[in-house]
Amino acid sequence: MAQSGEKIRVLIVDDISETRENLRKLLSFDPGIEVVGAAGSGEEGIALAREFHPHVILMDINMPGMDGITATQKIMEELPATQVVMLSVQGETDYLRRAMLAGARDFLTKPPSGDELMNTIRRVYEMGKARAVTMPAQPTGPGVGPAAPTTERLGNVVAVFSPKGGVGCTTVAVNLAIVLQQMLGDTQKVALMDASVQFGDVGVMLNLQASRTIADLIPHAADLDGEVLNSVVAPHGSGLKVLLAPPQPEMSEGLLDIIQEGGEEGESRSAFGIILDLMRQEFDLTIIDTWSWVDDITMTVFDAAALIVLIVMQDIPSIKSARLFLEVAERLGYPLDKIALVVNGVDRRRGIRVEQIEQAMIPVAAQIPLDEHVVRAAVNHGTPFVIRDRGRPVSQGIASLARYIKDALTEDEEESEEEGSKKAESQKGVGRLRLGRRVFR
Ligand SMILES: Nc1ncnc2c1ncn2[C@@H]1O[C@H](COP(=O)(O)OP(=O)(O)OP(=O)(O)O)[C@@H](O)[C@H]1O
Ligand SMILES: [Mg+2]
The missing domain is CATH 3.40.50.2300 (Response regulator)
Known part of the structure; x- marks a missing residue:
């Protein structure tokens, strides 16, 4: 305002x-x-x-x-x-x-x-x-961005994004992360990261009063290690580990510049990139809530992501922007199966039908019904609805998305193992992504 x-x-x-x-x-x-x-x-x-x-x-x-x-x-x-x-x-x-x-x-x-x-x-x-921030002068797409360390096997990243604000990215990211933690938590370390570094709502939705946030990592970006990271991530009662964004006014312009452009002299990666790499070293799976514009933070997330969950609602502006993003994604060299299209707030009586959305774009990976009562109550209570109202259709929608992601990532792992991960990656030229085309036939 x-x-x-x-x-x-x-x-x-x-x-x-x-x-x-x-x-x-x-x-x-x-x-x-x-x-x-x-x-x-x-x-x-x-x-x-x-x-x-x-x-x-x-x-x-x-x-x-x-x-x-x-x-x-x-x-x-x-x-x-x-x-x-x-x-x-x-x-x-x-x-x-x-x-x-x-x-x-x-x-x-x-x-x-x-x-x-x-x-x-x-x-x-x-x-x-x-923030008075300009876009990066250099493209940061695949192959031109700063390289992540390749010696270690890095964990998977799933980004939740929409080019339109207010369509439910944070809601989906938080609930999805909880379900994935429940599904995979026995064998894998799962984390949630709030990359809306200045306007993050993840802490509110999980009722986590962050004493420490990503802002505390920035000054140490040059010499970060797992121990420092683990002292900053907030443990949620569900078992999920959460790297929070600071409450709104705290991320000063200066910090924001550093996190984007980051790095000590001679350090080619941004502070954000370094922190993200460390998350991938510490966690098998990191779900990332992003804000709604394509800047160098979101680009860093997209490049790292095995899957980008693209959220749309059943209205023309949202669908138009998402379509435009699909085209941009293609230009960035991302294969379409890196995008998991999700329709949120589905109301069968209103808006553009899901089938029409699919015709205009790509097949939908999951639908999450509209449920104002349950969603609002969950936010007010600070407990995600997949915990409070597990049996409700809105929670089941999130669960179906979680299963889709689990399957896609498992398929990725299996194929990588079969072919030898290095060979598969170099052949594909898209980092870790090697998802099956089955879903898009
Ligand atoms: N499936 C749903 N049913 C009903 N309400 C929903 C649903 N999903 C999200 N909402 C509501 O829509 C609003 C926006 O959700 P949310 O904050 O998750 O969106 P966002 O895309 O992260 O927005 P921002 O651009 O502000 O980050 C919130 O009030 C949320 O409670
Ligand atoms: Mg949000």
Whole structure:
């Protein structure tokens, strides 16, 4: 939310005057937002950004002359605190990936709805307030990112992600981790990590008052070991070990910069990457709750993940963003079977049908029903619903996702063993991932 009555200053950059006017009209409904200017080209956009120092720029990706990506890059060099939201039409994912690497914070598909537009502007504005961080200058996709130590066998990572906020990532991650701990805990060490390092809710959902969090590990990133890590992870009553994010205000801008860019001089990996590697050394399976944008923290998680649980709800904006993410994932070189699509909050009477979602995307790995009562009661109580209300359909939905993950990872292990893990990995070229295609036939 805008601080102390400050209006969010927005600059619109689009070569089509009608689009500029439509955006301006939509934004005029929000008294907290002020459109400080509208530019018809990348060059003009840069000039107006210099003049007005907007908080947020809505930038068309594809313009004659200087395109939105180049303009974004130049603006990020001069005004790194500016938050750029890319506007694109379907099918421009190649651009989009480059735009994100150029420093764009988020993206919207044209034409955005009023709600989407305002929510995105507010979200990136809040992020900008909390941190003046630019995207990495170098791609961090597979093969180009810093290498994890390869001598040891690292544990599996399962990321829970959605490019739209508020669709249930934290809810799913927490409950899923508990069920996987129950399923595998006898033989495997299971952990949950909150990679929403600044806005983490995992502690609240598990009623864990963290005396120690990931923030305590950052200063030691250069010489971390299992002992230090184990003194920081919080034990939950279920047996699950949890690496928490600090309560909101505590992760200062400085710490956030360090965790992303991290490292001592000469250290190529970010502090976050080092901490993640250590989690993988200590735990056989780490479930990671992420926030909703693709930045270097989420990219580090994605690269490490054997599976990315992609959460959607039965509405168009959520499905559109998830589809866009699938395209981005493909560009990043991730095979589609690295993504486990999950529909959360399923209500058979409302919204887009699950079959339609599958047609638009990929087969759904699990469905989690809508159950406002049970889910809310669990949050209020600080006890996950898979513990409190084990028999309810919403808990069974999580259990089916857990079984899917267990099977996929087991299949991975078996195939790796058969073929000799090193050979299999080098053939696949995608790290640990070697999931069966059976599910996607
Ligand atoms: N299956 C469900 N049935 C009913 N309510 C749900 C369900 N899943 C999540 N919710 C509710 O939706 C809201 C958002 O959930 P949650 O915080 O898990 O989402 P998120 O994607 O992690 O959001 P954020 O972007 O804020 O991190 C919460 O109020 C949660 O209780
Ligand atoms: Mg969350």
